[in-house]
Amino acid sequence: MSTNATSSAEFSFTESRRVIGDLFRPHAWVYWADFLLTYAAGAYSFAQVSGGPIYARHQGFQGTFHQTFFFFVSVLLFYRASLFIHEVVHQRNNERLKWFRIVWNLVCGIPFLIPSFVYYTHIDHHRRKHYGTDHDGEYLPLEHQQGWQILFYLSWSLIIPIVAVVRFLVLTPLAWVIPGFRAFVHQHASSMVMDPTYIRPLPTKKTLKIIYIQEFGCFLWSLAIVVIAPLAVGQWPTPFLIHAYLLSVCIIFLNSIRTIGSHRWSNAGDEMTFLDQLLDSVNYPHHAWITELWGPVGTRFHALHHLFPSLPYHALPEAHRRLMKSLPANSPYRQTEERSLTAAIINLVKRNRQTTMRAASQQAQA
Known part of the structure; x- marks a missing residue:
């Protein structure tokens, strides 16, 4: 990526850090209040759609306005609750949030089959030498790939919920008993990434212990919902499973x-320079009332997050305001803003077409 008229001399990391230096302390009460209220409201909305206990014979989607409204409300709320995984990972070593990380995994991470x-591997996405390379599982060269691959990536939302159940209900116990299979499962089926060819590095002993605990919880949860409870009750919770699947698909698609x-x-x-990585990332500071719905928990300030990964999510809006006010007019940071998500995606599609057409023309001339 070329920075053209910009240069690293025009951006001062030290000065930027000085401007927002008092914002790096996470406020635990904000995390707790935001997550618990969001999760509780999401659970209430989910229950409004189901219309009764999991195994009630009358349960099912009737297509009423009430059910439809609360279904999409539950999607947005559980989507927000799920994205706290981003903070859980980045604040992994912060003792102030130790119990928050534990509770999030217990009530959201494990039941949603997205343990932290x-x-x-998200941390590798922030390593300067890894970003955008084969070592970064969260990056695809979408501008340079065929246009259909963008749609292919979006289509994964249809199968990921099923893959998650297979991962924790089937592959987990197999990894416990089959020698050598543990490494395969860890490297190829244990990462929330974009690149399906990504190979995850083997974990340390400390991390492996955490993995064992969390995946055991996911295994028990999956076993209870899919096997034990149906056998005990004598029927499958089909409406619930369909509801949960559709909810998961919508959340994953939105993400x-x-x-x-x-x-x-x-x-x-x-390998990209630090400045190129910054310019390859995007902020959406405008229309907070709508951007906060699809980009919650600070994810709408993605460029700022790449600049300061340890900055807590609740400080990002204020940090962005300060930087835009204090940085010079020619600062590269100002180029990270986009008007809207729609505009950014349209621009990506246009650049993709131009790149693929240029590549096809060069190939024809060769």
């Missing part, structure tokens, strides 16, 4: 759309 260990808009995806696989 599947996102530990995939957000992900596509979080970067410009201009790198073709080479």
Whole structure:
């Protein structure tokens, strides 16, 4: 990626850090209040759609306005609750949030089959030498790939819920008893990433212990919902499973759309400079009333997050305001803003077409 008129001399990391230096302390009460209220409201909305206990014969989606409204409300709320995984991983070593990380995994991570260990690889996405390379599982060169691959990426939302159940209900016990299979499962089926060819590095003993605990919880939860409870009750909770599947698909699809808009995806696989990585990332500071719905928990300030990964999510809006006020007019940071998610995706599609057409023309001339 070329920075053209910009240069690293025009951006001062030290000065930026000084401007927002008092914002790096996470406020635990904000995390607790935000997550618990969001989760409780999501659970209430979910129950409004189901219309009764999991195994009630009358349960099912009737297509009423009431059910439809609360279904989409539950999608947005559980989507927000799920994205706290981003903070859980980045604040992994912060003792102030130790119990928050534990509770999040117990009430959200494990029941939703997204325990925090599947996102530990996100830290590699922030390593300067890894970003946008084969070592970064959260990056695809979408600007340089065929256009259909963007749609292919979005289509994964249809199968990921099923894959997650298979991962924890089937592969987990197999990894416990089959020698050598543990490494395969860890490297190929234990990461929340974009790149399906990504190979996760083997964990340390300390991390492996955490993985064992969390995946055991996911195994027990899956076993209870899919096997034990149906055998005990004598019937499958089919409406509940369909409801949970559709909810998961919508959440994953929404997150995939957000992900596509979080970067410009201009790198073709080479190592990028710090400035190029910043310019390849996007902020959405405008229209907070709508951007906070699809980019909650600070994810709408993705470029700022890449600049300061340890900055707590609740401080990002204020940090962005301060930087935009204090940085010079020619600061590269100002180029990270986009008007809207729609505009960013349209720009990506246009750049993708231009790149693929240029590549096809060069190939024809060769």
